[in-house]
Amino acid sequence: MAVLLAWLSWREAAPDPKVWQRLRDRAAERTRWAGTEHGGEGWRVYAAQGHPGESTPITTPRPDRIRLLDAFPADAAERVRLQQAPLSDLRSxxxxxxxxxxxxxxxxxxxxxxxxxxxxxxxxxxAPLRRGWLVASGEHILLAHPELSQDPDRDFLTAFLTLRSPAHEASAFAAIRTLVAGEHLRLNEHEHHSQRLRLTPDWRWRTLSSDGIVAETGRLLDQATQRCLGEARSIGLSLSSGVDSVAVAAAVRRCRPESPHLQACTYGFDQWPDIDERDSAAGIARCLEWPWAGVAGDRLDSLSSQAPRPVCPDTPISSIYRELKEAVYDQFDRSGTEIWLSGAFGDHLCASAADTLSDALGHPRWNAVGPALWLSLKQPGKRLSRWRRLASRMLARPPQAPGTTDLAPERAAMRTLDARWRAEHDEWLDFPRPKQALTALNGYAMFAASGENWFAQRHGMGTADPYRDPDLSRWLL
Structure with missing residues (x-):
C-alpha cells in the first residue's frame, strides 16, 4: 500500500522543477515515511512505503526496466516473485x-x-498532459499539477448521486482516468493498448456435498485472511456481531494462534440501543479471546466539512461513517496496530440499494397496491388529509420559465447509466448470481475496495478485506 507518483514524457527530458516538487510534496503528505526518487531522460518516479510491513517499492528487475508497485511485502521470497514475474501476471x-x-x-x-x-x-x-503523462496512487496527487482541471466528471457524479455505479475508468474529475481493475495498459509515444483480465466463477461447488461446501468456504476464508495479514504482528479488526465479521475474527485466531497483539473495535450509539452491537460484539470478542474496545458515535461531528476527504466513496458527498471510522483508527493507533481487517461481505451476497428498490417497484404486487393507494389518497377524510398534502407536495411541479431549465441532458444521462448497467450485468451472466457479481465487481465497488487506503496510510497502518480475495470472491459469487 505504498504511494506512487510518476511523470512520463517522450518530448521533454525532465519535468518542471517547481511543478515536480509540488507533486512530490502532495504525495509525501499521504504517508509517514520518507520516499525515494529515481529519474532518467523522459521519466521521473517517486515512491514511499505506506506502513511498516513494506520495503522500498521501486525495483529494477532488469537493467532496462524500472518497476513501481504499491504493495511490496517485507517477505523476501514474495518480494523476489513480485520483482521477477511478468507485470501482467500480477493482476490475479x-x-x-x-x-x-x-x-x-x-x-x-x-x-x-x-x-x-x-x-x-x-x-x-x-492523466494526459500536453507533453506527457502523470500517474499516481490518487487523484488528489495529480491535481497538484497546474495543467489539470478540477472540473468534475458529470457522468461520475450522476452515477454516484443516483445510486448507480460509475464507469470503471471514470474518476470524479474529467481530466483524470482510473486504471480499470484487472487492466494492463501500455502507453507509448503515439498510441496505447489495453487488455483486461476478468474474474471468473468457481464451479467446484457443483461436485461437493453441503459439508464439503462449508469446509471449502472455511479453507478459502483462512487462506484469504492469511494473505491479508502477511507478516504483520499487530492486527486490528472492525468487529460487528454479524456472521461475516465473526468468521474473520475466528480465522485470524486460527491463522495466528499465538499472536499477542490483537485489537477488535466496534462502534455504536448510546441513543439507539436497539441497533447498538457493542455489547454482543464484546461478548464475541471474549469468546474468541480478542482484546476489545468500543467507540461511541453520539458526540462525533458527522458530516463535518473540515475533515480531510480525498476522492473515495466518501465523496463527493461526505459519509456519516467517516468520523466513526476515524475514531476506530484512533483506537487502533493507541494499540499499535500495523494492519486492520474489515469483516463485511455484504456486497458479495446482497444486491445494491438501487437494485433492491427497482426490483421491489417492478414486482407484480404493485399492480394492485398502486391503484388502491392512489384511490385512498383521493378519498375525502381527515385521516388521510395529511398524506394527501404530502403526496401533493411531492408530486407538485412549479411552472417552468422558458429557457431556465432543460431536463433533456439529465434524462439522457440516466438513459446512458441504465444502458451501461444492463451491459455490465450481461457481462456477468456466467456467474450463478449475475446481479450480485455486478454489485461486488462494478465501478463503485472498486472505488470502495481501495477508498480506505488513503485514511489508513495517514495513520501509518495497512488495511485489508479478506472477502475481496480473488479466490474467495470467485467462490462466494
Missing part, C-alpha cells in the same frame, strides 16, 4: 497496482506499462 495475485517503465538502450523512455489487480483493492490513476 495480492492487492496490487503499479507501473513498469521501459528504457531504451540510449537511456530514453520507450514505453510504460500500468497494471491493477482484478479486485481493485489498490488504485492507480493517470
Amino acid at each position: 495475485g495480492p492487492p496490487l497496482a503499479g507501473l513498469e517503465i521501459h528504457v531504451s538502450s540510449a537511456g530514453q523512455l520507450d514505453a510504460v506499462d500500468l497494471v491493477r489487480e482484478t479486485m481493485g483493492r489498490r488504485t492507480l490513476v493517470y
